[in-house]
Amino acid sequence: MTTETKSIVLISKDSKPFPEIGAALKADQQYNYEECSGTLTEMNGRASVLADTHDLILFQTETDTEIDVLAIKRLREANGEKAVILALSGAETTLADAQLLTRAGVDGVLAETISPDELEAEISKRLKPKIQLPALMPDQGTLGKVITIAQARGGIGATMLAVNFADHLLGKVRRKQDKPDCRVALVDLDLQFGSISSFLDAKPNEALYQLSMDGTEPDATFLSQSMEHFPNGLSVLAAPSKLAPLDALKPQQVSKLLQVLQHEYDYVVVDLPHALVEWLAPVLEATDRMLLVLDSTVPAVQKARQLIDFYTEDNLTLQIDLVVSHEKKPLIQGRHHTEAAKALERPLRHWLPPHPKAAREAVDRGVPLSKAARSSSLNKAVKRLVTTIKAELAQAPHSAQQVQ
Ligand SMILES: Nc1ncnc2c1ncn2[C@@H]1O[C@H](COP(=O)(O)OP(=O)(O)OP(=O)(O)O)[C@@H](O)[C@H]1O
Numbered sequence: 001m002t003t004e005t006k007s008i009v010l011i012s013k014d015s016k017p018f019p020e021i022g023a024a025l026k027a028d029q030q031y032n033y034e035e036c037s038g039t040l041t042e043m044n045g046r047a048s049v050l051a052d053t054h055d056l057i058l059f060q061t062e063t064d065t066e067i068d069v070l071a072i073k074r075l076r077e078a079n080g081e082k083a084v085i086l087a088l089s090g091a092e093t094t095l096a097d098a099q100l101l102t103r104a105g106v107d108g109v110l111a112e113t114i115s116p117d118e119l120e121a122e123i124s125k126r127l128k129p130k131i132q133l134p135a136l137m138p139d140q141g142t143l144g145k146v147i148t149i150a151q152a153r154g155g156i157g158a159t160m161l162a163v164n165f166a167d168h169l170l171g172k173v174r175r176k177q178d179k180p181d182c183r184v185a186l187v188d189l190d191l192q193f194g195s196i197s198s199f200l201d202a203k204p205n206e207a208l209y210q211l212s213m214d215g216t217e218p219d220a221t222f223l224s225q226s227m228e229h230f231p232n233g234l235s236v237l238a239a240p241s242k243l244a245p246l247d248a249l250k251p252q253q254v255s256k257l258l259q260v261l262q263h264e265y266d267y268v269v270v271d272l273p274h275a276l277v278e279w280l281a282p283v284l285e286a287t288d289r290m291l292l293v294l295d296s297t298v299p300a301v302q303k304a305r306q307l308i309d310f311y312t313e314d315n316l317t318l319q320i321d322l323v324v325s326h327e328k329k330p331l332i333q334g335r336h337h338t339e340a341a342k343a344l345e346r347p348l349r350h351w352l353p354p355h356p357k358a359a360r361e362a363v364d365r366g367v368p369l370s371k372a373a374r375s376s377s378l379n380k381a382v383k384r385l386v387t388t389i390k391a392e393l394a395q396a397p398h399s400a401q402q403v404q
């Protein structure tokens with residue numbers, strides 16, 4: 001394989017920034033490396049020239065993340081997704097800061113203490129796809145987005161959200177013969193207690209049981225034959241009726257399952273189990289947006305904190321939105337809300353009002369809220385949530401492979 005030289009620029013306010021990193025990159029024949037003094041904001045229009053003329057920009061973050069966020073947004077507007085941008089952050093940068101930077105368009109947030117070897121690995125991982133033959137690489141742009149639904153306690157409304165999120169992703173209510181706007185797959189990875197089948201009057205599906213038992217990796221044909229395809233365009237992989245140990249499924253199998261689905265569908269909505277298993281790792285890696293459903297009670301907030309720590313341990317830039325279930329969005333948030341948001345280092349962003357009648361009607365009929373209770377506040381709240389996330393995912397770079 002021929003490897004062309006890649007150019008890297010480090011933007012740093014320090015006069016002698018990261019000497020070890022600089023020396024290692026200068027010595028590496030694969031790269032043309034230069035340093036620019038200043039902050040990303042101080043570069044003004046020059047940053048977009050640097051982005052046009054370099055394959056990768058490394059920049060040292062400012063103490064005030066908002067300033068960097070503005071600069072990154074401006075840079076992305078001018079330069080699109082052409083250059084890879086990596087942030088080097090100090091100890092003061094929080095998880096929430098890292099997420100803000102990622103949302104603005106940064107491809108990765110790395111610790112300033114990163115060793116030259118680790119940095120080299122991060123850089124070559126991000127530059128590699130561009131130096132491989134396009135025909136050999138899957139088209140990253142056409143990969144479906146993965147939305148993962150997690151719950152801070154049992155019975156909180158996570159499956160209700162997964163089912164209706166997938167339903168609204170399909171697009172407007174259409175005539176029977178019309179095709180849906182998007183291809184959407186809904187996957188019940190709550191293998192032992194999954195209830196998507198009862199929410200949608202679908203048959204339990206033994207495919208995931210079979211995979212757990214025989215250890216094979218699913219391919220496109222297996223999945224297409226295993227999934228139940230609904231007339232409205234939704235494809236569902238329900239949980240099996242037979243019980244298998246949760247850890248019988250292997251990370252490699254789940255990774256392949258998601259890879260295949262991402263190639264076949266525009267969106268893959270995953271309902272997670274309320275348990276921590278090894279195969280969560282590939283799900284988290286592929287996730288473009290996680291929705292963590294909770295309520296504002298102390299036990300739920302405490303559990304949510306633990307889960308966020310677990311989910312982000314190896315996925316620092318995983319974007320987790322909080323969805324407060326069974327609560328109408330308050331005009332003014334109470335103190336317990338403010339404290340919950342502070343403890344969880346992110347806003348209580350989406351709210352799903354309590355609506356037992358609508359929820360019950362939908363479950364009893366085995367149809368989504370859009371059919372059973374279209375004008376209910378609950379259906380409208382889910383629809384709003386989907387519209388927001390869909391718009392944000394359309395803008396965002398594909399996080400799945402980038403946050404590895
Ligand atoms: N906002 C709501 N208002 C009223 N009822 C709701 C609401 N959201 C969900 N429900 C109902 O609460 C019950 C539990 O919901 P769901 O199964 O979605 O929760 P879960 O978090 O997935 O639970 P599990 O721990 O069983 O996976 C269901 O009967 C559902 O219809």
Ligand SMILES: [Mg+2]
Pocket residue numbers: 158159160190194195271
């Ligand atoms: Mg559930």
